[in-house]
Amino acid sequence: MAATQPPVTTLPPPPASRATVPAADRPSRRLARLGWAALGLFALTNAWAVAASEPDRMMGHLQKIMYAHVPTAWSAFVAFFLVFVASIAYLWTRRDRWDHLALASAEVGTLLTAITLVLGSIWGKPTWGVWWTWDPRLTTTAIMLMIYAGYLALRAFVDERERAARWAAVVGILGFVNVPIVYMSVRWWRTLHQVQSSPRSMDSTYLVGLLVNSIAILFVLAWLIAARAEAARLEAEAETLAEHRALGPLAGERRA
Amino acid sequence: MRSVGGEFRREARRAGAVLWKDLLTERRTKANFNAVVFFAGLVLVLFGFALGPDAGTLRLAASGVIWLTVLFSGILAFNRSYQSELEGGALESLLLYPGDRRSIFVGKLLANLAFVLLVECLVVPMAAVLYDVPLLHALPGLAGIILLGTLGFVTLGTFYAAMASRVRTREVMLPLLLFPMLVPLLLAAVTCTRALLEGDLMGDARTWIRLLVAFDVIFLAATLAAFEYVIED
């Protein structure tokens, strides 16, 4: 974006045809293409893995839900790590783009965490006979979901933009610091009472499929976060535009 | 120009001033402490109804119930501790004094710690009576666990309340932010308390105590570092 342009006071006209997409819209087109490619890739790798692998010794075809469940869980964790990093970067530099990234990662992470829990329950019901068990990984995931739901609630209820970003960054950092502690404590808590086995015991033939899928989902994650962050950036720009129209431009105002 | 000792004395004076002010305010509006203690008693009784009437069940559940009662009643103290700052622009005046803002946090933390410990002094004997749990034999260890657990609880509670008390939906915001963070502390505190009360102190308890200490240290450091970002307007 050109740095010293005067603020735009009228919106550009909508593109006449697909062929003449204005420069400002091209990033979103690229994102859409990335999205289709990523989803397509993940669908492919999942399909291949499901078709190519043998039914599990103990659990049959149900085990193949792991090809979706494990990558989702791992990418949710990556998303929250991104929240952690982006939050630190925001507090350090106070640049809005880090706040957009933190918000996007938190929303996407929360969504993926919810999906993880649902898939885990679906696997769990036929396997253990119950929808929920206090398995350390699943439980930690549930706690993580609650921590980030709190993060999103805080952002929703703090009116002032800068304060919301700052407070959310702090909550995101402390929340992530707690995740390994939560995991350890739940694991120790569980070993005190011998309960069901965890879903770790799997055939080694599954590992290749898991690896491939875990990499494929990273593309999906990247696309989702990039799209959401871009939406956040556009929202912020739209607000600034509305300010200009309402109040008149500031002398030589530059865009962030 | 200033000596390190002089700096420390100054900050200690500031923290002490906030502690004194909070305790004085609390004593003047006594209603709060009494209300919290009665609420805690009520919670104990309600848990008794929900889990009982079998005495054995109640005795087994006692450690968990005690800590849950502490959490639900203690949390009432945290938003209140910021209330005096929110009236009449006192918070802004508070932030104008030169010096480290973290002293303000330390002062408030100590005031809340005193408050919650005092509540616990009444809640634990109440629970021992209601749930028929002998605890005199475990007293020194129990006191230690209660202190460690309360410290972590109050640290995070005082910290999150700095934000939650200034949000519209403060009653629900504080538990929403605070309780998920307290899971390791709750697990550790309940496990150790149960081990102490039942008298079977396996080596396990030592791991949990280490976890509790690590939790307290990590989050005391983290909240101190982050307080500056949170207390500003």
Added chain:
Amino acid sequence: MWDRARACPPRRSAPRAPTSPVIPLSQSRSPAVELDQLARRFGRQWPLRAVSLRVDAGEGVALLGRNGSGKTTLLRILATTLRPTRGGGRVFGHDLRTAPEAIRERVGVLAHAPGLYADLTARENLLFAQRMYGAPSDERSVAALLERVGLVAHAHERVRIFSAGMTRRVALARLLLRPHDLLLLDEPFAAFDAEGIALLNEVLLEARARGAAVIVATHDPERAAIALDRMIRIEGGVLAEAAEPLHALQVAR
């Protein structure tokens, strides 16, 4: 004296290079306050749009403007309570963004809201303030201050039952706890009676005499005329072109 809003575009708000060490007020050549195209955003509003200002030591400036013109926001930024969104400035050579703690050491504020603890007595509020400044509590100086503001009889009463004027006097006493180099007052004349106003003017003149700079936000220039010598209008987040002198003779009373 340039208090004109500059027409050229603002500089990027990069952190400044390290500033010079603190020079005692009497020897200072640099101004007390220097602001450059300061702007501040609140959600969608911009209470301050492009404020450039210079105030020297010993000066008394009245900031005139209607409600919502940005007076309070400007004072809050000078007090380091708020950070500037764009632009920047220096107070006693310390940058607003990078060295707020150094600024706080030298600034005293009488805000619009009293900022006192309603459940504490007047005396306790002052003792608290003393200790928050890092000094040991000193009953005698607190008593002397309460006498100066005329509240000795109410020293042991809780602020909750005070009138607005009495509360302001306690806040004024708190301001007098130490000699600040820059005084920022937000609508101070509002709650005071004639006696209180006389006291306030006395305080401001004393401060200026010992070299402090004073900035008072008010929409009542007549009352300000006694203790201040310059007035600047602020409107829509921007300062007016030039300052006008404030003459005591202009005052009808």
